[in-house]
Amino acid sequence: MEFSGFNIKFLSKLLTVPLLSSWSYHENSEQRAKCLSLKSTLTLENTTILDVSYASAGSTVKPHGSCVPKAFVNAPLCRVQFSTKTTATSSIRAEAWLPDEWYGRFLGVGNGGLGGCISYRDLDYGSALHFATVGSNNGHDGDTGRPFLGNPEVLNDFAFRSIHVEAVIGKQIVEAYYGKPHEKAYYLGCSTGGRQGTQSALKFPTDWDGIIAGAPATDFNHLLHWSGMVGAAVGAPNPSSSPAFIPPELWKLVAGEILNQCDSIDGVRDGIITEPDACDFRPEALLCTGADGEKCLSRSQVEALRKIYSPLYENGELIYPRFDPGAENIHPGGVLMSGKFPAYTRDWVKYAILNDTEFDFSNYGPEHGRLAEDVNPGGIATFDGDLSAFRDRGGKFLTYHGRADDLIASGNSKRMYDLVSRTLAMPSLDAFYRLFLVPGMEHCTQGPGAWAFGQRGGTDGARNESSHNLLLALVDWVEGGVAPDTITGTAEDGATRVHCRYPMRSVWDGNAFGCQA
Ligand SMILES: *[C@@H]1O[C@H](CO)[C@@H](O)[C@H](O)[C@H]1NC(C)=O
Numbered sequence: 092m093e094f095s096g097f098n099i100k101f102l103s104k105l106l107t108v109p110l111l112s113s114w115s116y117h118e119n120s121e122q123r124a125k126c127l128s129l130k131s132t133l134t135l136e137n138t139t140i141l142d143v144s145y146a147s148a149g150s151t152v153k154p155h156g157s158c159v160p161k162a163f164v165n166a167p168l169c170r171v172q173f174s175t176k177t178t179a180t181s182s183i184r185a186e187a188w189l190p191d192e193w194y195g196r197f198l199g200v201g202n203g204g205l206g207g208c209i210s211y212r213d214l215d216y217g218s219a220l221h222f223a224t225v226g227s228n229n230g231h232d233g234d235t236g237r238p239f240l241g242n243p244e245v246l247n248d249f250a251f252r253s254i255h256v257e258a259v260i261g262k263q264i265v266e267a268y269y270g271k272p273h274e275k276a277y278y279l280g281c282s283t284g285g286r287q288g289t290q291s292a293l294k295f296p297t298d299w300d301g302i303i304a305g306a307p308a309t310d311f312n313h314l315l316h317w318s319g320m321v322g323a324a325v326g327a328p329n330p331s332s333s334p335a336f337i338p339p340e341l342w343k344l345v346a347g348e349i350l351n352q353c354d355s356i357d358g359v360r361d362g363i364i365t366e367p368d369a370c371d372f373r374p375e376a377l378l379c380t381g382a383d384g385e386k387c388l389s390r391s392q393v394e395a396l397r398k399i400y401s402p403l404y405e406n407g408e409l410i411y412p413r414f415d416p417g418a419e420n421i422h423p424g425g426v427l428m429s430g431k432f433p434a435y436t437r438d439w440v441k442y443a444i445l446n447d448t449e450f451d452f453s454n455y456g457p458e459h460g461r462l463a464e465d466v467n468p469g470g471i472a473t474f475d476g477d478l479s480a481f482r483d484r485g486g487k488f489l490t491y492h493g494r495a496d497d498l499i500a501s502g503n504s505k506r507m508y509d510l511v512s513r514t515l516a517m518p519s520l521d522a523f524y525r526l527f528l529v530p531g532m533e534h535c536t537q538g539p540g541a542w543a544f545g546q547r548g549g550t551d552g553a554r555n556e557s558s559h560n561l562l563l564a565l566v567d568w569v570e571g572g573v574a575p576d577t578i579t580g581t582a583e584d585g586a587t588r589v590h591c592r593y594p595m596r597s598v599w600d601g602n603a604f605g606c607q608a
């Protein structure tokens with residue numbers, strides 16, 4: 092362990108203060124006064140300071156908007172709420188959480204879905220780990236696509252600009268408050284937040300020294316088109332008149348059959364499929380024979396499953412990888428296959444692509460996917476392998492994807508890795524880009540697998556050590572040159588599992604899972 096001294100230095104920095112915080116940092120009148128003075132002293136380009144307040148440890152504050160009822164504050168901090176005009180017709184709303192105890196690190200956090208929602212959970216997480224942390228509303232409030240209608244600049248904020256503004260203005264606020272600039276800048280996000288992190292590395296490679304881009308919604312137009320086609324395969328938006336519709340009870344049957352066929356491929360029957368790509372699920376095993384009562388599927392239902400568990404090709408082009416077998420187990424028939432047309436695709440098509448609020452999704456098909464690809468508002472696709480500028484400035488990129496993600500197929504993260512690899516002519520991206528695949532994890536969090544590894548706020552089971560915490564691992568990589576070879580996740584029952592970086596495989600040795608080239 093030649094770097095253990097280094098790790099201990101970081102750990103002590105990260106750990107001692109939270110442990111003491113319960114008695115020594117409850118209230119600090121000097122910090123409070125310094126914080127409140129920002130209200131009259133801060134002047135920033137295109138920016139209005141809306142409010143400045145001091146929050147003590149263990150308090151809650153009133154969030155902006157209605158995305159969450161209240162926001163928790165663990166570390167005593169100065170909260171700066173601001174709004175930055177991005178063009179004459181658009182602006183972002185954002186907050187900086189500036190902890191009393193600061194170690195020189197800046198952290199920007201991302202959004203989710205079509206949001207719209209400031210991630211208070213991540214503001215709290217970052218500031219509790221002593222990062223000066225900034226999050227924004229991505230250019231509009233709420234988790235719907237309605238604000239996009241007729242507002243191309245709001246779309247631009249969403250597609251590429253809000254995280255950049257968060258970086259530029261956030262860094263200025265940090266310098267004004269602490270009286271010196273930050274030393275290193277980090278970004279943390281998942282889903283849409285993962286796409287935002289990827290977009291930042293592509294378009295604004297100097298904004299962040301280290302990026303965590305979880306379950307990224309890259310190849311965005313294709314992702315939403317695929318979601319729509321998965322929904323349509325089971326009859327959305329008219330499930331009651333579709334012979335292919337699969338009700339939730341039958342999804343339980345499907346999930347059980349998938350485990351039956353594929354759970355033991357990895358050597359352990361534990362309800363977790365380590366490598367969904369090794370699962371050649373055969374839905375025909377569930378065809379009704381007449382003797383099986385209600386616990387079987389019709390031919391149309393089996394055909395729908397064939398579509399869902401195959402990659403989507405249109406005109407010979409791969410649009411998107413397949414739905415991961417095993418991911419249906421989480422919310423049987425859940426988000427994409429509920430019979431309702433998937434909401435993000437619906438909103439995106441209505442408000443950003445067709446600009447037609449009355450569009451009838453019974454008529455949804457490949458032509459709408461192609462149109463979305465052509466319109467590509469704000470360059471939202473985020474499917475470009477040229478990360479050379481980010482790599483060459485010394486940037487470090489960590490990404491992860493749950494293998495039971497029922498919103499974004501995890502195969503797309505392998506596809507992105509391989510795209511970057513080909514584009515940069517690097518057989519392995521280890522030098523600056525690492526992808527961790529996480530068996531049994533749902534979308535960004537949760538699931539039967541060992542899903543807690545500090546990838547965002549609320550992953551309470553994750554230990555505060557860089558071997559078990561992706562954000563701390565990123566700090567070690569950026570500041571100490573020590574890259575994470577594996578990351579250890581913790582499951583809800585406290586069990587741990589080592590997660591492997593692609594293209595290594597997670598292999599059972601009879602005792603535990605380890606990583607093999
Ligand atoms: C301020 O707004 C102007 C005009 O929209 C823009 O050119 C400039 O880049 C903005 N500055 C920042 C820091 O966003």
Ligand SMILES: *[C@@H]1O[C@H](CO)[C@@H](O)[C@H](O)[C@H]1NC(C)=O
Nearest residue numbers: 109165219220551553554555
């Ligand atoms: C890790 O650190 C954070 C921030 O200080 C703290 O809130 C959390 O309780 C710690 N977790 C553990 C498992 O020690």
Ligand SMILES: *[C@@H]1O[C@H](CO)[C@@H](O)[C@H](O)[C@H]1NC(C)=O
Nearest residue numbers: 241242243443444445446466
């Ligand atoms: C819908 O509006 C967006 C900009 O808000 C534009 O890029 C797109 O081309 C429009 N779609 C159509 C079909 O005109």
